[in-house]
Amino acid sequence: MSIAPTRSLRTALFTLALAGCGNSQPGLDQTGANPDLPAQRQTLVPPIRIATPKGWGGESPTAPQGFTVTALATDLKVPRQTLVLPNGDILVAEGSGGSAPPMRPKDVIAGYIKSMGKTPEKGGNRITLLRDADGDGEAEVRTAFITGLNAPYGLAFVDGNLYVANQDALLRFPYTPGATRMTAAGQEVTKLPSRLNHHWTKALTASADGTKLYVGVGSNSNVGERGMAVEEDRAVIWEIDRATGAHRTFASGIRNPTALAINPQTQALWSVVNERDELGPQLVPDYLTSVRPGAFYGWPYSYWGNNIDPRVHPQNQKMIEKAIRPDYALGSHVAALGLSFVTGAGLSPSFAQGAFVGQHGSWNRQDLSGYKVVWVPFTNGRPAGKSVDFLTGFIKNGHARGRPVGVTYDPSRRSLIVADDLSNTVWRVAPARATPTR
Amino acid sequence: MPNMPMGFRPFLHPLHGLLLAFPVALFTFALLTDIAYLQTAEIQWSNFSSWLIVGALLAGGLVLIWSIFLTIAARHRAHRQPSLIYAVLIAIMWAAGLVNAFQHSQDAWSSVGVTGLILSIISAVFALVASWVAHRTVRETGR
Numbered sequence: 389m390s391i392a393p394t395r396s397l398r399t400a401l402f403t404l405a406l407a408g409c410g411n412s413q414p415g416l417d418q419t420g421a422n423p424d425l426p427a428q429r430q431t432l433v434p435p436i437r438i439a440t441p442k443g444w445g446g447e448s449p450t451a452p453q454g455f456t457v458t459a460l461a462t463d464l465k466v467p468r469q470t471l472v473l474p475n476g477d478i479l480v481a482e483g484s485g486g487s488a489p490p491m492r493p494k495d496v497i498a499g500y501i502k503s504m505g506k507t508p509e510k511g512g513n514r515i516t517l518l519r520d521a522d523g524d525g526e527a528e529v530r531t532a533f534i535t536g537l538n539a540p541y542g543l544a545f546v547d548g549n550l551y552v553a554n555q556d557a558l559l560r561f562p563y564t565p566g567a568t569r570m571t572a573a574g575q576e577v578t579k580l581p582s583r584l585n586h587h588w589t590k591a592l593t594a595s596a597d598g599t600k601l602y603v604g605v606g607s608n609s610n611v612g613e614r615g616m617a618v619e620e621d622r623a624v625i626w627e628i629d630r631a632t633g634a635h636r637t638f639a640s641g642i643r644n645p646t647a648l649a650i651n652p653q654t655q656a657l658w659s660v661v662n663e664r665d666e667l668g669p670q671l672v673p674d675y676l677t678s679v680r681p682g683a684f685y686g687w688p689y690s691y692w693g694n695n696i697d698p699r700v701h702p703q704n705q706k707m708i709e710k711a712i713r714p715d716y717a718l719g720s721h722v723a724a725l726g727l728s729f730v731t732g733a734g735l736s737p738s739f740a741q742g743a744f745v746g747q748h749g750s751w752n753r754q755d756l757s758g759y760k761v762v763w764v765p766f767t768n769g770r771p772a773g774k775s776v777d778f779l780t781g782f783i784k785n786g787h788a789r790g791r792p793v794g795v796t797y798d799p800s801r802r803s804l805i806v807a808d809d810l811s812n813t814v815w816r817v818a819p820a821r822a823t824p825t826r
Numbered sequence: 827m828p829n830m831p832m833g834f835r836p837f838l839h840p841l842h843g844l845l846l847a848f849p850v851a852l853f854t855f856a857l858l859t860d861i862a863y864l865q866t867a868e869i870q871w872s873n874f875s876s877w878l879i880v881g882a883l884l885a886g887g888l889v890l891i892w893s894i895f896l897t898i899a900a901r902h903r904a905h906r907q908p909s910l911i912y913a914v915l916i917a918i919m920w921a922a923g924l925v926n927a928f929q930h931s932q933d934a935w936s937s938v939g940v941t942g943l944i945l946s947i948i949s950a951v952f953a954l955v956a957s958w959v960a961h962r963t964v965r966e967t968g969r
Contacts, residue, residue, distance in 0.1 A: 698936065
């Protein structure tokens with residue numbers, strides 16, 4: 389594999405690109421509570437850069453000094469989100485969803501270009517169980533825990549039950565402690581919006597008291613270009629009553645909430661959200677936010693509060709005025725797909741209160757952004773200060789070796805689990821232990 | 827050829843004329859579907875435009891190449907001027923159509939907007955005029 393595909397692709401697109409102005413402005417600060425928002429730049433050809441895959445070649449992602457990174461499991465079938473069970477077993481949801489047919493020539497071409505940055509592996513439609521009883525960072529037990537699922541993504545464990553958010557339904561499975569294979573059939577708690585499923589991932593978490601389940605439902609388009617009729621019940625977070633399956637819309641206008649988590653300090657629901665493309669390489673910042681009940685976050689009418697999106701017609705002034713600003717920007721086109729708060733004493737003294745965010749990396753800018761796991765420090769339950777890189781090395785020489793998705797903090801073993809859907813690996817990052825003596 | 831004076835032929839080969847019918851019809855319809863989109867904000871009209879423009883560009887690309895060859899072949903003939911005009915009209919039609927294809931790849935309202943409408947008008951008008959010029963021109967054959 390050489391550098392040629394990337395370069396030739398880039399050259400071709402540049403040549404076409406009457407775009408020209410696809411470069412990012414240096415010096416813009418797009419993280420934190422008040423990100424710099426440059427002017428909109430709509431170009432005939434959006435700035436595109438695909439980091440084509442290349443294997444790890446025996447190497448691992450880079451963690452800060454004092455941490456070791458190991459591959460818990462490799463050769464998975466598109467791992468997305470993970471969950472740590474009470475006994476320490478790790479579940480991995482594997483799948484690829486979406487069924488939106490191409491509606492324009494662009495859909496055909498964009499689909500092909502984006503596929504160049506993805507694994508050729510087909511989604512497993514299953515949940516794999518990993519057990520690392522000896523704690524060496526490599527799973528010695530690995531089983532297909534549940535099979536025959538439909539693009540599973542969000543996972544939650546409440547009161548002896550495992551909840552799995554397929555791309556079209558929320559399922560409940562009774563869990564037997566220590567089981568390595570689910571024998572019971574899943575029960576449908578509720579159907580989930582699944583028409584087209586442009587953004588198919590269904591993020592899932594349970595409320596602190598366990599009575600409610602929250603499901604993130606992404607929009608069916610970038611900015612309404614499939615018509616607003618297909619956006620019914622999209623770009624929302626549902627609150628589902630765990631006992632009855634009844635749901636209400638908890639928040640709306642939240643373009644693509646790809647991971648949900650409960651803040652251990654405040655018990656509030658938080659989400660990472662992917663914002664819209666094709667307004668320039670530095671618009672719009674993806675974000676991390678507490679999800680306020682009943683709040684409207686702007687999509688598609690406006691972004692980051694009331695910055696109007698010119699592509700929406702007819703516009704809706706009332707909704708623009710209603711749109712609230714998210715809490716914390718993560719950067720434009722980082723594609724945040726993972727969120728996990730640390731609990732208890734945290735991962736280490738430097739990572740004692742805050743959240744890890746997995747950034748998958750995106751296509752809509754020429755300077756690659758994302759492709760890493762960052763740490764957002766919190767104080768008193770609110771983000772406090774700049775995010776710092778935690779796990780890097782996913783990009784090398786312009787090629788992607790991996791793309792992080794779900795991140796899960798394992799409090800019992802004080803480690804971080806990171807799913808990587810490009811190299812089909814689940815990584816474990818843990819404080820380095822003293823060299824074992826024999 | 828009926829009613830054609832000795833030593834003259836229609837400017838367009840029948841296949842060329844057939845290919846030219848595509849950009850004439852498709853660019854014209856893309857203009858109409860663009861107008862429909864701007865009137866209704868119903869996205870399917872813009873989707874129609876996208877495909878119509880791509881179809882016009884495919885057939886129009888062959889027409890463009892053929893028109894250049896005709897211009898070269900006619901450089902010492904009496905019909906050299908209309909040949910050149912025809913090729914230039916086709917080139918403008920096609921270039922505007924290409925830019926318009928990218929314009930139509932933008933999302934929602936930006937897929938048409940003012941720019942898309944202007945480009946659709948240029949492509950449609952130049953296709954119609956080019957066709958008119960081509961059909962009223964005759965080709966001088968060797969004497």
